[in-house]
Amino acid sequence: ALPFGESVRxxxxxTRLIVAAESRLDALAWASGAPQxxxxxAGTATPLVxxxxxxAAADGHIxxxxxxxxxxxxxxxxxxVTAPLAYRAGWLFVITADGNVTGLRAAxxxxxxxxxxxxxRLAAPLTVDGDxxxxxxxxxxxxxxxxxxxxxxWTTQVAPRPGQIL
Numbered sequence: 001a002l003p004f005g006e007s008v009r010x011x012x013x014x015t016r017l018i019v020a021a022e023s024r025l026d027a028l029a030w031a032s033g034a035p036q037x038x039x040x041x042a043g044t045a046t047p048l049v050x051x052x053x054x055x056a057a058a059d060g061h062i063x064x065x066x067x068x069x070x071x072x073x074x075x076x077x078x079x080x081v082t083a084p085l086a087y088r089a090g091w092l093f094v095i096t097a098d099g100n101v102t103g104l105r106a107a108x109x110x111x112x113x114x115x116x117x118x119x120x121r122l123a124a125p126l127t128v129d130g131d132x133x134x135x136x137x138x139x140x141x142x143x144x145x146x147x148x149x150x151x152x153x154w155t156t157q158v159a160p161r162p163g164q165i166l
Contacts, residue, residue: 005157008020009021009046011048011049012049012097013027013054013067014049014052014067015030015052015067015068016068017029018071019069020046023042023050024038024040024041025056025065025070026053026056027070027116028037036070037142038070039065039085040057042058042059046084048092049083050091051104051107052066052067053066053073053106054067054070055085055092056074057078057094059083060096061076062075062076062092062104063075063150064109073108074109076094076104076111078094080098080164081094081096081120082096082121082155083095083125083126083135084126086125086128087106087128088128088147090105090106090107091112091147092106092109095122095126095151099117100115100116100117101114101115101117101126101145102114102132111148116149116152117137120157122135122136123136123137123138129148131146132153133147139158140158140159141156141158142156142158143153143156155162
C-alpha cells in the first residue's frame, strides 16, 4: 500500500495507461501522461485491457469500458469474482466464489457458457491458449476447458489435496 492508503496497479493498454486503485480507474495518454478519463468503481480488482476495452470486476459485476473514452459499453452481474479475469480472441473468462467459470463474449458481455467446478479457489490465474482454458485450484486439481463450449476436456491432480499423504 502506498502512503495514501491504496494499492495501485498499472495496466498498459493499446492507447492508454490505466491506473487502477481500490476505488477508481484513471486513464492517461501514453504520449503526455495527461488525464483522459476517470471512473469510480468500488473494489476494483486488477483490470485487463484488450481489443480497445478495459474489463474490470467491481461493484458485483464485470464492466467493459472503452479504453479511449471510459464509457461503459456493457455490464454483467458477477458477485464474488475470485480470480483475475482472463482474455483470449474475443472471449472473457470469469471465475466466481461458487466455483462457476463463465465464458463471455467480450464484445457485448453475453454469457456463452458456464461450467461448474467445486468451490475451490484458483491457485494461479486462469491461462488460455488456443481453444484451451486452464485453471489450477487450491485443492491440487488442474482443469482444462474448451474455450468455445466450456466443456471439461480433462482434469488431473497436480498437487496433493490438503491433508493428503502421498
